[in-house]
Amino acid sequence: MEISFTEENYLKAIFSLSRLYGDAEVSTNQISEHLNNKAASVTDMLKRLAEKKFIDYKPYKGVRLTEKGRKTAVKVVRKHRLWEVFLVEKLKFKWDEVHDIAEQLEHINSDELIEKLDLFLGRPKHDPHGDPIPDANGKFYAQKSIALAEAKVKQVLVVTGVSDHSTQFLQYLSQSGIGLGDHLKVDEVNSYDHSLKVKVNKNHGLFLSHKVALNILVEVKS
């Protein structure tokens, strides 16, 4: 019942792709693109994962996680996000520096360790990017956030997360003075390119492109 580093990465990829596209089957090419390897390699691995009952696989028909596969994938996600919290909260890394390290730490195999880490961190519900941390049973507590681009003018908003986790984007947000928990208000929407003028906490006049506004998640407070 052992699972390799590589198999864990495939399961995580399938899990996140299936969520992304409304829980549909995931295609070989989607996985191939997501993991930056070739479709033929993916087919190889899908056969092995099916053999081990992590996925249901019908050739040419795409793939879906079994319950066993989902549990395994969610556990990797849980580990990834807990380690990210550790890196930011305890070791004082910036939120844009932790992803690659967590990509390694997520494969450390010890249930005792996850449990004790979770406890040490105070059982956090969200990682440094606002993503929910599933509990030990694999349950996610859904947050009802929307993209900033969909918010209405004058609504009181709180930043709850980001959709783009790239270093570039995260650094840009930090430089603009935007982080999790900050208060936003849209003052103006440019009807030509959908860019925004927003208030961040007490400061008016920050300009954000539509592309950026699509990748900031907010909760509407009023």
Next chain:
Amino acid sequence: MEISFTEENYLKAIFSLSRLYGDAEVSTNQISEHLNNKAASVTDMLKRLAEKKFIDYKPYKGVRLTEKGRKTAVKVVRKHRLWEVFLVEKLKFKWDEVHDIAEQLEHINSDELIEKLDLFLGRPKHDPHGDPIPDANGKFYAQKSIALAEAKVKQVLVVTGVSDHSTQFLQYLSQSGIGLGDHLKVDEVNSYDHSLKVKVNKNHGLFLSHKVALNILVEVKS
């Protein structure tokens, strides 16, 4: 200049075997036994490590780390021991529970991470088993400990480490009320089997076999 999980384990093995036997060449069979794999596999790997300049290797003549190899090995040891401190001090694992998890964590690759972890832990000098933690330059601060078996009757002793890191031995010590920093005094030596009667902190009358006394490291305080 990338190094694999497996290569790191070989370098660590060579490093610790070479220390163990007074910095001599390490033989293929020693490595094979230490890592629980076959001599033929070791020969294969030695060729690769020599190719990459981690070791000096002359067929049939044993092997020795290059400076590059030593640096790499010591870094793995440093990571291993820092993570053990983390697991015991922060996550509240017992000292006999941390070795296997550290065996995984030692391969996480990030200089930033080691540095920040070291800082977070308060730059510890010893791991939970009393083993010295090399600094970022690979320097060990030698401790002048002796085995309890070599101590003289009535000397004031402080426990500084253990030679046997097995779960069994560590649990036995814990149950006997012996841990790092505890004060010992040898009250009697049995001249037939070299077993000891010792005082632990304030309690007299603990019996220890010669075998156990060989694996407890102490510093002589007077």
Next chain:
DNA sequence: ATATTTTTTTAGACTAGCCTAAATTTAACC
């Protein structure tokens, strides 16, 4: 100094993961 034993290396084979190129299946188009 030979003969025997031990250690080490070589030869050949296997698996996990990856690749490229070719074949096949499915989807899209006219």
Next chain:
DNA sequence: GGTTAAATTTAGGCTAGTCTAAAAAAATAT
């Protein structure tokens, strides 16, 4: 519906790391 294009799988090959069995070198014993 037949033809083309796209997606997927198969076939064959590569590397890292392991193994067993056999050959070769070194050490030991007589």
